[in-house]
Amino acid sequence: xxxxxxxxxxxxxxxxxxxxxxxxxxxxxxxxxxxxxxxxxxxxxxxxxxxxxxxxxxxxxxxxxxxxxxxxxxxxxxxxxxxxxxxxxxxxxxxxxxxxxxxxxxxxxxxxxxxxxxxxx
Amino acid sequence: xxxxxxxxxxxxxxxxxxxxxxxxxxxxxxxxxxxxxxxxxxxxxxxxxxxxxxxxxxxxxxxxxxxxxxxxxxxxxxxxxxxxxxxxxxxxxxxxxxxxxxxxxxxxxxxxxxxxxxxxxxxxxxxxxxxxxxxxxxxxxxxxxxxxxxxxxxxxxxxxxxxxxxxxxxxxxxxxxxxxxxxxxxxxxxxxxxxxxxxxxxxxxxxxxxxxxxxxxxxxxxxxxxxxxxxxxxxxxxx
Numbered sequence: 320x321x322x323x324x325x326x327x328x329x330x331x332x333x334x335x336x337x338x339x340x341x342x343x344x345x346x347x348x349x350x351x352x353x354x355x356x357x358x359x360x361x362x363x364x365x366x367x368x369x370x371x372x373x374x375x376x377x378x379x380x381x382x383x384x385x386x387x388x389x390x391x392x393x394x395x396x397x398x399x400x401x402x403x404x405x406x407x408x409x410x411x412x413x414x415x416x417x418x419x420x421x422x423x424x425x426x427x428x429x430x431x432x433x434x435x436x437x438x439x440x
Numbered sequence: 441x442x443x444x445x446x447x448x449x450x451x452x453x454x455x456x457x458x459x460x461x462x463x464x465x466x467x468x469x470x471x472x473x474x475x476x477x478x479x480x481x482x483x484x485x486x487x488x489x490x491x492x493x494x495x496x497x498x499x500x501x502x503x504x505x506x507x508x509x510x511x512x513x514x515x516x517x518x519x520x521x522x523x524x525x526x527x528x529x530x531x532x533x534x535x536x537x538x539x540x541x542x543x544x545x546x547x548x549x550x551x552x553x554x555x556x557x558x559x560x561x562x563x564x565x566x567x568x569x570x571x572x573x574x575x576x577x578x579x580x581x582x583x584x585x586x587x588x589x590x591x592x593x594x595x596x597x598x599x600x601x602x603x604x605x606x607x608x609x610x611x612x613x614x615x616x617x618x619x620x621x622x623x624x625x626x627x628x629x630x631x632x633x634x635x636x637x638x639x640x641x642x643x644x645x646x647x648x649x650x651x652x653x654x655x656x657x658x659x660x661x662x663x664x665x666x667x668x669x670x671x672x673x674x675x676x677x678x679x
Contacts, residue, residue: 415518415627419526422492422512429463429490429534432510436487437460439508 323379327390334398351402358391458487459558461538462613465527467520468511469494471545472503474658478547479507485555486541490530492523500545521631525624532619538562540619544610546658553651557613560649567618567644570604570636571611575650588669595673596633600640604648608632611651618644630675 372384493501495517573579596607
């Protein structure tokens with residue numbers, strides 16, 4: 320296996336694991352932004368000078384610059400997917416807590432309910 | 441909290457006394473056709489029943505209330521796991537509660553099974569009694585459903601280390617201790633494995649009890665589609 324293949328696979332798994340662990344931390348947010356920045360630089364460079372990106376890619380053993388860009392994009396996409404999922408879960412859990420709190424506070428108190436249901440029998 | 445109620449002594453309650461220290465928790469969503477019959481059947485065995493209406497657009501909540509149950513209302517639909525957790529939290533607000541029964545609203549569970557499970561919990565000093573449809577031959581299952589349930593059980597047993605025979609049964613009894621230990625974070629259907637997992641990690645004492653699942657055309661039409669087990673698996677894996 321080519322070295323670049325190993326590096327890219329490790330990166331995919333690494334980003335996945337990082338984002339899986341927690342999405343709330345500032346460190347993770349910073350890392351996400353750095354990676355996104357890197358991808359932007361790579362994208363801009365490939366637009367301005369496709370040849371340079373190809374040279375860089377070939378230095379890593381990847382055939383074309385566009386391929387290198389594609390790999391970066393795949394990593395970024397997967398990362399964004401996982402991070403969105405995590406954030407949505409966090410938001411849902413806050414909505415759940417809020418709804419539960421409202422539901423319980425508005426409900427007939429258990430002691431009152433107990434007395435009423437006892438009286439029914 | 442002061443109260444002048446005469447507390448019965450600890451230990452098994454008499455059969456047919458309405459299990460005064462038990463709350464039956466029923467997650468309720470779009471079951472207006474079934475809920476009254478379910479509550480009627482439960483009334484023969486249990487006095488204290490709370491339905492957690494999970495934002496039903498139909499008359500489910502009104503019918504449950506008319507039938508005498510307490511109704512706790514979620515303003516928006518959250519899912520069965522969230523409704524169960526709300527019901528458990530409600531029961532925990534009652535200082536006299538000693539156990540919680542989780543019971544489905546579609547009529548697939550039998551009140552007599554639930555009553556026997558509460559007796560077992562009290563008699564054997566347990567914290568959790570799981571219902572299992574595979575411990576006797578009362579439940580009629582088609583082969584596909586049996587296979588999927590067996591696979592789900594195998595998966596849950598492997599990941600939690602709990603040797604259950606039926607991991608996705610909605611009929612359970614929890615002691616007060618278990619009710620305050622368990623904290624459901626999965627709002628939708630993955631809560632069944634979640635309960636098993638949390639019981640496995642704790643030192644709660646548990647047992648299984650044979651129950652019958654009544655597969656009627658109605659419960660089949662309302663029940664989980666088998667495809668939904670894919671969603672449950674993904675929810676469980678992604679945390």
